[in-house]
Amino acid sequence: MAFGAKKDTASAEVKSIEASLKQVEDSKKRMVYQLGELFYESNKDNESIDEVYKEKVDTIKKLEYNAKVWNNRKLKTQGLRMCDNCGNTLPYDSSFCNKCGYKLQPVSEELVII
Numbered sequence: 001m002a003f004g005a006k007k008d009t010a011s012a013e014v015k016s017i018e019a020s021l022k023q024v025e026d027s028k029k030r031m032v033y034q035l036g037e038l039f040y041e042s043n044k045d046n047e048s049i050d051e052v053y054k055e056k057v058d059t060i061k062k063l064e065y066n067a068k069v070w071n072n073r074k075l076k077t078q079g080l081r082m083c084d085n086c087g088n089t090l091p092y093d094s095s096f097c098n099k100c101g102y103k104l105q106p107v108s109e110e111l112v113i114i
């Protein structure tokens with residue numbers, strides 16, 4: 001009985017420690033993610049970025065581009081497109097944006113290979 005009670009206490013303590021450990025690890029992951037986002041935003045146009053980071057920054061740029069292509073494809077199925085300048089949604093065959101007046105360029109529909 002005494003042994004069982006001691007075991008339960010130890011088990012509860014271990015669970016509590018594991019919960020604290022998970023909380024710390026989750027916070028660390030969030031901070032690393034936020035650091036990565038900050039680094040990317042401040043270095044995505046940096047031509048002299050260190051080689052260590054360049055490949056990942058370039059991959060993120062390609063992923064952002066492909067996300068835009070998928071969004072363009074989705075809009076096209078609805079007969080729509082987006083203004084490259086202000087983000088306004090317009091009829092697909094528009095030549096100018098009816099919100100900002102920007103002369104629209106052909107819509108990017110080709111994915112880049114990553």
Ligand SMILES: [Zn+2]
Pocket residue numbers: 083084085086087088097098099100101102
């Ligand atoms: Zn516009």
